[in-house]
Amino acid sequence: xxxxxxxxxxxxxxxxxxxxxxxxxxxxxxxxxxxxxxxxxxxxxxxxxxxxxxxxxxxxxxxxxxxxxxxxxxxxxxxxxxxxxxxxxxxxxxxxxxxxxxxxxxxxxxxxxxxxxxxxxxxxxxxxxxxxxxxxxxxxxxxxxxxxxxxxxxxxxxxxxxxxxxxxxxxxxxxxxxxxxxxxxxxxxxxxxxxxxxxxxxxxxxxxxxxxxxxxxxxxxx
Amino acid sequence: xxxxxxxxxxxxxxxxxxxxxxxxxxxxxxxxxxxxxxxxxxxxxxxxxxxxxxxxxxxxxxxxxxxxxxxxxxxxxxxxxxxxxxxxxxxxxxxxxxxxxxxxxxxxxxxxxxxxxxxxxxxxxxxxxxxxxxxxxxxx
Ligand code: SF4
Ligand code: SF4
Numbered sequence: 344x345x346x347x348x349x350x351x352x353x354x355x356x357x358x359x360x361x362x363x364x365x366x367x368x369x370x371x372x373x374x375x376x377x378x379x380x381x382x383x384x385x386x387x388x389x390x391x392x393x394x395x396x397x398x399x400x401x402x403x404x405x406x407x408x409x410x411x412x413x414x415x416x417x418x419x420x421x422x423x424x425x426x427x428x429x430x431x432x433x434x435x436x437x438x439x440x441x442x443x444x445x446x447x448x449x450x451x452x453x454x455x456x457x458x459x460x461x462x463x464x465x466x467x468x469x470x471x472x473x474x475x476x477x478x479x480x481x482x483x484x485x486x487x488x489x490x491x492x493x494x495x496x497x498x499x500x501x502x503x504x505x506x507x508x509x510x511x512x513x514x515x516x517x518x519x520x521x522x523x524x525x526x527x528x529x530x531x532x533x534x535x536x537x538x539x540x541x542x543x544x545x546x547x548x549x550x551x552x553x554x555x556x557x558x559x560x561x562x563x564x565x
Numbered sequence: 566x567x568x569x570x571x572x573x574x575x576x577x578x579x580x581x582x583x584x585x586x587x588x589x590x591x592x593x594x595x596x597x598x599x600x601x602x603x604x605x606x607x608x609x610x611x612x613x614x615x616x617x618x619x620x621x622x623x624x625x626x627x628x629x630x631x632x633x634x635x636x637x638x639x640x641x642x643x644x645x646x647x648x649x650x651x652x653x654x655x656x657x658x659x660x661x662x663x664x665x666x667x668x669x670x671x672x673x674x675x676x677x678x679x680x681x682x683x684x685x686x687x688x689x690x691x692x693x694x695x696x697x698x699x700x701x702x703x704x705x
Contacts, residue, residue, distance in 0.1 A: 352660035383615070390618040395661050397622070397700040 344373035344464070345437040346471045347380060347457040349388065355433060356395045358454040362431035363402055365392060367456070368422070368444075369409035370436035377471055379457045380435025382409045388435065388456055413440025419447050462493070479549030479556060485537060487528030492550075494521035500542035570692040572601045573620040574685065576631040577609045579639050579675040586677055597682050598689035608632075610643025614650050617668065618657075621700050627692035629669040631684055637675075644672055663699050666691060 359365055367389040375381030389405040396403035406425055410418045413436035422432070422444070431452040434441045437459040444453040461473035476493035482500075483490060492498050496514035502522030506513030512520045529535050549556070576584075584592060584603055593599065606612060609632035620628045630651055632644030648670040655665035669691075671684040 352657060353662075356661070383613070386615045387618065390615055390622060391657055391661065394618065394621055394700050398661060398663065400701065 344376050344462070345439075345459060346377050346461045346463045346473070347374050347437050347459045349379060349384065349435075349457050350455065352391055352395060355388070355392065355454070355456060356399075359392060359431055359433065362429075362452070364404050364406070364429045365389075366406045366408065366422070366425055366429040366432045367392065368413070368432050368434050368436070368440075369407075370411075370413045370434075370440055371409055372412045372414070372436070374436055374457065375409075377465070378469075380437075385409055385435055388433065392433070410436075412436075413443055416443075416447060419443050422448070422451075476550070478547075479551070480546075482542075485540075485542070486525045487532065487534070489521055489525050489528060491521055491525065494518075500545055568693060568696060570600045570626040570689065570697075571624055572598075572627045572629070572685075572688050572692055573604065573625045574601050574629050574631060574688075575604045575606060575609065575612055575617070575620075576681075577606055577633060577639075577643065579633055580631045580671075580673040580678075580681060581605050582675070583677050583681045592682070595679075595682050597685050600689050600692070601685045608638075608640045608643040609647035610638070610640055610645075612647050612650060614653060617650065617654055621667075621698065624698070624700075626698040627667045627669075627688055627695070629671060629684065629688050631671045631673050631681065633675055634672045639675065644670075648672070664695055667695065667698065 367385050369375070369380045369382055369385035371381060378384065385407050389407045393403055393405060406429055408425070410421060412418050413434060431454060432444060433454050433456040434444060435456040437457070438455065441453055441455045444451060462475045462477055463471045463473040466472040473493050475490055478492045491500065491502055495502055496512055496518070497504060499522065502525070503520055504513070504522070507520035507523050510519055510523045512518045526538060529537055581603060584605070587595065609630050612630060617628055617630070630647050632647050633639055635645050635648065638644040651668055651670040654668050658667060659665045669688060673680045673684060
């Protein structure tokens, strides 16, 4: 899922300083699962915004709503029901949601309520860790299913770098060296010979270095 | 000018048994401050962050939660969960430029216990010193 975290409140209060009526808009997708921008977090943020405004001696009213998703046009269309009832939207979806609202409703002021950080999973309750960087050219079949793009501090394709100590990364001691883990895994599944192959220089254009990426499926377009 | 704080206390069934046994008059006689309004819950683990924030929105100058000792909660982890939520609100209050001490978590022995009164007195004293809530209350 996409991992996000609520922005510091002073940042959010600055964004909405001119708004008197605020639509706090959550998303039932990833950000609900990682407890950043679902229904519960919308309720909390709306309350905190009201308190922040009360403290500043400013009037405020809030609308609290949570869409099924904010990354599909049909769900964004449903915000029209609040037309004229808000001055600004604070979206608690990932950055995709904020962009979608901005794309589809050019006159609306929309602000991000969360920082979108990574693609990851739940490591333990309340902890999420990055697993994939969306590089657009997956090589997990060569690395025992463990991603060096997202999980090696240097995104090495031919690791390890030689700096790891006791299986820990030389850059972040608290993080396992993913190349050590890849090595151990490939040995375990009898694919150690894959380690001898030298990965060629990578073309990173699929990773966003060639501008925004677009995925098109001709079998699905109408 | 004297200031009588508005303090909202959220207490689990087990730590607030004294209120049942003694009733409001008995509690006052024990020195329980008038400024504190008690809300009894089955378990503090059931408390939502939004409920505690609402108390501030409704005009509380201070809020506290009283649950079981962290390692001896009747519902295993209820009071630990409540303590985490109180911690999250402390952080949010600080981000809004408000004293985080306006909210507190107390882990109290279960049953009939003088610490229940002591916690209320401590909050009464603390909030009286801090003064009225910087949130004006009432606007929604
Ligand atoms: S190789 Fe690329 S697509 Fe595959 S997991 Fe790593 S970042 Fe994601
Ligand atoms: S120690 Fe391992 S994870 Fe860290 S940079 Fe080197 S190869 Fe990558």
